[in-house]
Amino acid sequence: MADWTDCLNFGISVAKRAGEQKEVKLKSSPADLVTETDQRVEKILISAISTRYPQHRFIGEESVAAGERLQLTDSPTWIIDPIDGTVNFVHRFPFVAISIAFAVNKQTEFGIVYSCVEDKLFHAQRGRGAFLNGEPLHVSGQEDISRCVVVTEIGAERDDLALSTLTSNIFRLLKLPVHGVRALGTAAVDMCQVAMGGADAYYHIGMHCWDIAASAIIVREAGGVVTDTDGGWFDVMSRRVIAASSSAVANRIAQVIRPFPCRRDDEEPLQSGGQLTADRKCAGPLMKSDDTNKTH
Ligand SMILES: O=P(O)(O)O[C@H]1[C@H](O)[C@@H](O)[C@H](O)[C@@H](O)[C@@H]1O
């Protein structure tokens, strides 16, 4: 088995350096401000990593937003979210992370999530455990859904189907009941909460590979379970994820939540007026027929 520890250590050092980027140039609007910062951090990361590993490929949120093709091949690939929690960043809500995963042959070899405001560095390497600031991490191991804190995200979708599915899923979980439902505004940190036992599960439909790839391996290496939202095999490009403290909890959540259609990350972007757009919003075929069987 190839040893990617050198890449992991380099990834950790660039994530910490990029997380020190504190100076924020004031621009005309919060959207401009944050776009500039996101792009700047992604450039810092990609430029440092590609100088050291010129053969490696990248999937970066901001590069994809700028029109770059999103394609996960068998080549060593860094999957980067330069700022996970952009809305938090704008509002100074204190959960903002740099998320970096590294995949070879489409398998994630390691993941790094640097929660910058908290100064918490999560990392995991395949088969070698998960760590927070160097200390081993473990999920809670909780198996009883009625004793769980479950994390999800509100996400960016605002169409009726997405919103009604999202709210009814929270409703169903609260009625089980679970102990509580939380949303921190960054999928990467949400999932790391599962890895460290602060929460017992996370689920969402609609996040992108750069939001969840790094934290998925961190949860697994912390002893947790990562599945599709139907309880099946997790595919990092599918935008559907449950991360849980145990299979029992993952399966229970899969039984309860209803899916809604979502374009895969590796699907060709929608055509708009004859031009490719970077739009990867949830849209597509209607719900699967078995969705009607889900628990209310
Ligand atoms: O866009 P960023 O901040 O990288 O990612 C965030 C999503 O946009 C947002 O919809 C979601 O709620 C948040 O958790 C996610 O990490």
Ligand SMILES: [Mg+2]
């Ligand atoms: Mg993100």
Ligand SMILES: [Mg+2]
């Ligand atoms: Mg981002």
